Amino acid sequence: MTATGGATAPVVRTRGLTKVYRGGVRAVDGVDLEVREGDVYGFLGANGSGKTTTVRMLLGLVLASEGDVEVFGEPMPRNGASVLPRIGALVEGPGAYPHLSGRRNLALLDAIDGSPRADRPGRIGAVLEQVGLDPDDRRPARTYSLGMRQRLGLAGALLRRPPLLVLDEPTNGLDPQGIREMRELLLALNRGGTTIFLSSHLLAEIEQMSTRVGVLDRGRLVLQEDMSVLQAPTGLVRVRTPDVAxxxxxxxxxxxxxxxxxxxxxxxxxxxxxxxxxxRGVRVTELGPERRTLEEIVLAASEAP
Structure with missing residues (x-):
């Protein structure tokens, strides 16, 4: 998708996106998001900051009170019929029929999407293996751990090989090994051309994965920038020494x-x-450019007036 002059148009763009609930509570307040093709966009914020409400408005699950949403250059939710088939989403935890196996759950989802039936078994087996689930596991989904249900939800999001993934806390319930495997999978998908919008409160994961970051604080977007800019050297030098005094x-x-x-x-x-x-007798054990951590950056943005 190319804009005039050859520049790549944003995959997701919002302007003045606002959600006001009954009683005048502004859950999301004038948010201008811009997610570019090929981004791993880390959407950060504390619980209650408005992240999930924003994600739901992007997908047309909640109507905005004010502002506009465009995905793939098309207005949402008006053009949901053409936009949503190109999005793989995992929002507010995966849904599944608890009495069916993971494979049977995906088969139903695949049938609803109208995908070709002939290659359905192979397609389902491939995405189950991709997310670390056994394609031959016949146990019902109600026996799955939270982490396994997260993996199953991601498998459902990947069935159509979408160019855009919208994920809300995809590592919820995963152990450290599972978190690492999820990170490696998402980065591999991104290297293959998938744009990823990743809502999370886990700073360490976002810092390791994201090319671009947005920070939401009490419904307002207080920071949006490339990670390369945020973590560029500050012009200061950090010296490690046992002789601080x-x-x-x-x-x-x-x-x-x-x-x-x-x-x-x-x-x-x-x-x-x-x-x-x-x-002057100071022992220098290490020296390097000073860079701010993502935690320092987020805290500074959230504390700004």
Whole structure:
């Protein structure tokens, strides 16, 4: 999908997206999202920040009070019939018929979607294996753990090989091994061309996966930026040393921050900085550019007035 001039148009775009519930509660307040083709877009926010309401409006499951939603350049929910078949979604936990096996659940979903029947068994077996479930497991879904149900929900989202995945807390209920496997699967899908919109409150996972981040705080989008920009060097240098007190005296007026075992220094010349410290008896064990963590970035954005 290409816009005028050859630029890639956003896969998801919202303008002034707002949801007001009874009593005047603004769950989502004027949100302008932009998810580009090929993004792994990490949508962050505390519980109650409005993330799930936003996701539901993107999919046409909840009507916006104000504002516009476009997916693949088409207005939603007006064009849901043509847009939704190109989206794989997992929102607010997976649904399944508890008395049926995972395979039977996917067969029903596949039939509802009108997919070709001839290659259905192979297609279902492939997505079950892809998410780490046994295609030959005949147990009913009610016996599944929460993590297995999450995997089954993702398998359902992948059946049509959609170009866009919209996932709300997909690692909920997974153990650390399962979280890592889910991360590796989503990154592989993204490398294959799938755009991923990933709503989560797990900063560590978003930091490892995302190319772009949006932060929602009390219904407002307080930050939207590429990860490469957010985590670029700050221009400061972090020096690890067991001689913090000596380093502070040697660098009087040039220290931006310090803590146990390290000082953060304003210096355009790291090599000269090391030489200066060593001359004054400071042992330098490590030196590198200072970068902010995603946690620091999110906290700063959420605390801004």
């Amino acid at each position: 000596t380093a502070l005296r040697a660098l009087d007026g040039h220290v931006a921050d310090h803590g146990p075992g390290h000082v953060v220094v304003r210096s355009p010349d790291p090599a000269g900085l090391v030489a200066h410290l060593v001359e």
